[in-house]
Amino acid sequence: MEEKIKEIAKILLNSRYAIALTGAGVSTESGIPDFRGPDGLWIKNPELERKEYEIYEKFLLDPRGYWIDVMEERRIFGGIENAMPNPSHYALAELEKMNIIKYIITQNIDNLHQKAGSKNVIDFHGNISRLRCIKCGNVYDIKEFDIQRILNEGKVPSCKKCSFPLKLDVVYFNEPIPRDVYKKALSEVIECDVMIVAGTSAEVYPAAEFPRIAKNKSNPAKIIEINAEETSLTREGISDYFIKGKTGKILPQIVDEIKKMK
Ligand code: APR
Numbered sequence: 393m394e395e396k397i398k399e400i401a402k403i404l405l406n407s408r409y410a411i412a413l414t415g416a417g418v419s420t421e422s423g424i425p426d427f428r429g430p431d432g433l434w435i436k437n438p439e440l441e442r443k444e445y446e447i448y449e450k451f452l453l454d455p456r457g458y459w460i461d462v463m464e465e466r467r468i469f470g471g472i473e474n475a476m477p478n479p480s481h482y483a484l485a486e487l488e489k490m491n492i493i494k495y496i497i498t499q500n501i502d503n504l505h506q507k508a509g510s511k512n513v514i515d516f517h518g519n520i521s522r523l524r525c526i527k528c529g530n531v532y533d534i535k536e537f538d539i540q541r542i543l544n545e546g547k548v549p550s551c552k553k554c555s556f557p558l559k560l561d562v563v564y565f566n567e568p569i570p571r572d573v574y575k576k577a578l579s580e581v582i583e584c585d586v587m588i589v590a591g592t593s594a595e596v597y598p599a600a601e602f603p604r605i606a607k608n609k610s611n612p613a614k615i616i617e618i619n620a621e622e623t624s625l626t627r628e629g630i631s632d633y634f635i636k637g638k639t640g641k642i643l644p645q646i647v648d649e650i651k652k653m654k
Pocket residue numbers: 414415416417418420421426427428429430432499500517590591592593594595596618619620621623637638639640
């Protein structure tokens with residue numbers, strides 16, 4: 393393991409344009425459950441996953457009903473907005489400060505990379521602290537809206553530019569990734585020469601395609617996978633390096649090794 397950490401540290405130190413793709417696994421050590429790991433939400437509660445496939449259509453057909461559900465869910469489950477970053481997030485933020493990680497593409501909606509200090513973050517599946525207008529593309533800080541008061545007045549949060557009902561800026565199943573977000577992420581994948589893939593089962597597309605695109609482009613990138621268990625990326629040989637373990641332990645070790653080498 394130590395040898396592999398050293399090798400990976402050297403690759404990152406010598407990289408021209410390294411990026412990271414992260415998933416729910418980097419936030420489990422912040423107390424947010426993942427989806428498909430051994431204790432994953434969908435594994436433990438398949439019914440919950442099935443319901444997730446209905447939310448986007450509900451928003452399109454009944455925005456008020458959608459918002460009532462959102463507020464109810466927040467009241468029952470509490471918001472992930474109170475969660476705090478863990479060493480996984482801080483390590484990636486430090487790699488950005490060292491100008492090694494140029495961008496993070498995250499599938500997480502929890503805003504924890506930003507809370508840890510990362511500046512260049514693409515929220516590929518959205519961000520819980522924002523609202524989005526799917527008609528004109530405008531995005532708002534959720535704090536701009538007193539949602540419960542708006543609902544009590546019999547209305548729904550609406551776009552200040554085009555008045556279309558707003559939704560949480562999270563991408564639900566069956567909902568397309570916003571074009572600007574997809575284009576930005578793809579351009580980073582095309583540009584990178586090294587990609588850290590951390591804490592993702594790599595089963596949800598289009599994000600799961602990114603390591604494959606990076607690996608199979610004319611100037612292939614080196615794929616460094618860090619996960620608690622093997623994934624399709626490991627099994628298909630997409631990953632050039634695979635470290636099995638917790639990202640909150642391994643990513644800081646890589647940072648420490650880089651510091652020793654500098
Ligand atoms: N360190 C390393 N790996 C971890 C850790 C940890 N601390 N905790 C969990 N894992 C691993 C799990 O074993 C699993 O393989 O992280 C992976 C998380 O995979 P998923 O739960 O499938 O999460 P993710 O890949 O981000 O899911 C993609 O699916 O449900 C949708 O929109 C949701 O963005 C999400 C998308």
